Amino acid sequence: MLASSVRAQCERDDRTGRDVIEDPEAGEVFCVRCGLVLVQRPITLQAERRAFTAEEAQQRSRTGAPSRFSMYDKGLSTVIDPAARDAYGRVLSAQTKATMQRLRRLQSRSNLNESVDRNLFQAMLHLNRIADRMHLPDTIRQRAAVIYRKALAADLVRGRSILGTVSASVYAACRSSETPRTLKEVVEATGMPKKAVARHYRLLINSLDMKMPYPDTFRYLSKIGSKVDVSMKTQALARQLLTEADEKKIIPGKDPNGIAAASLYLACVIENEKCTQEELAKAANVTEVGLRNRIRELRARLRPDAPGRAHWTRA
DNA sequence: TAAGATAAGAGGGACAT
DNA sequence: ATGTCAGTCTTATCTTA
Numbered sequence: 001m002l003a004s005s006v007r008a009q010c011e012r013d014d015r016t017g018r019d020v021i022e023d024p025e026a027g028e029v030f031c032v033r034c035g036l037v038l039v040q041r042p043i044t045l046q047a048e049r050r051a052f053t054a055e056e057a058q059q060r061s062r063t064g065a066p067s068r069f070s071m072y073d074k075g076l077s078t079v080i081d082p083a084a085r086d087a088y089g090r091v092l093s094a095q096t097k098a099t100m101q102r103l104r105r106l107q108s109r110s111n112l113n114e115s116v117d118r119n120l121f122q123a124m125l126h127l128n129r130i131a132d133r134m135h136l137p138d139t140i141r142q143r144a145a146v147i148y149r150k151a152l153a154a155d156l157v158r159g160r161s162i163l164g165t166v167s168a169s170v171y172a173a174c175r176s177s178e179t180p181r182t183l184k185e186v187v188e189a190t191g192m193p194k195k196a197v198a199r200h201y202r203l204l205i206n207s208l209d210m211k212m213p214y215p216d217t218f219r220y221l222s223k224i225g226s227k228v229d230v231s232m233k234t235q236a237l238a239r240q241l242l243t244e245a246d247e248k249k250i251i252p253g254k255d256p257n258g259i260a261a262a263s264l265y266l267a268c269v270i271e272n273e274k275c276t277q278e279e280l281a282k283a284a285n286v287t288e289v290g291l292r293n294r295i296r297e298l299r300a301r302l303r304p305d306a307p308g309r310a311h312w313t314r315a
Numbered sequence: 316t317a318a319g320a321t322a323a324g325a326g327g328g329a330c331a332t
Numbered sequence: 333a334t335g336t337c338a339g340t341c342t343t344a345t346c347t348t349a
Binding site for chain 1: 343
Binding site for chain 3: 316317318319320321322323324325326327328329330331332
């Protein structure tokens with residue numbers, strides 16, 4: 001039964017002879033008596049007008065936030081409007097309010113009812129926390145989320161720790177996208193034992209049949225180079241040394257950080273730039289001994305006759 | 316003070332059993 | 333699954349320039 005005030009807001013639709021009301025939020029026109037939806041407007045994906053500021057874009061955009069894999073429900077689950085008003089804007093009766101409250105509770109529980117959903121919810125919480133700590137770009141975050149969902153679908157999580165699988169997904173996302181992050185860095189951001197993360201990671205790439213690109217030492221070089229004060233010229237030389245090391249196959253099986261730092265160090269020596277092993281080791285997250293071993297190896301195996309290399313042992 | 320050497324121990328990959 | 337082996341990395345300590 002409708003109050004007359006509501007009927008006053010209605011329009012008479014001449015073709016159907018119904019009292020109809022328009023709900024701009026839902027983009028629908030429906031009959032006030034039976035709720036039949038008479039018009040469903042097609043959703044336009046473009047923004048209304050050109051927007052020149054972020055705020056304008058926000059206001060004029062017709063769509064919400066993009067669907068995201070790093071939200072446990074991809075941001076798409078149904079939420080019952082907490083406002084205690086009906087579709088016409090009328091205040092609900094106490095009884096209806098109570099009913100809606102009950103429905104809301106049931107709804108929010110049912111969202112997390114399936115064990116898979118609860119699992120994802122936990123996992124995405126972990127993922128976002130880890131990604132924040134590691135300052136991972138959003139693309140990696142989404143990639144990790146996709147990997148995790150695959151793992152879940154392949155039943156790789158049941159009986160194993162969620163955090164472990166999430167950590168492994170993050171590492172796998174970094175590896176597969178050539179983002180220079182070591183397992184160690186992931187481990188530090190997660191607080192899990194390295195061993196466990198490595199085990200989960202192996203399980204992941206084996207079971208999901210993922211092919212990982214070989215870690216790109218050059219990216220590590222850029223990463224380290226950005227942390228120490230070394231000229232671009234020297235960095236370019238380091239890059240050259242690294243290319244040579246790559247050709248001579250002395251890179252595989254070693255910490256890319258160590259080799260990159262070693263080539264940077266030797267480049268400094270040749271260019272007569274001041275940069276201690278200690279600094280570089282710190283920037284590259286390797287020990288001085290580890291760095292020295294790489295330096296020694298590069299000195300022994302790279303061509304010694306190129307310009308500047310005759311005396312690339314610093315006094 | 317920075318660089319280099321050496322030793323001992325841990326952990327993981329490759330391979331065979 | 334478990335064990336062995338070679339190679340790497342880390343920690344610690346000492347020597348050298």
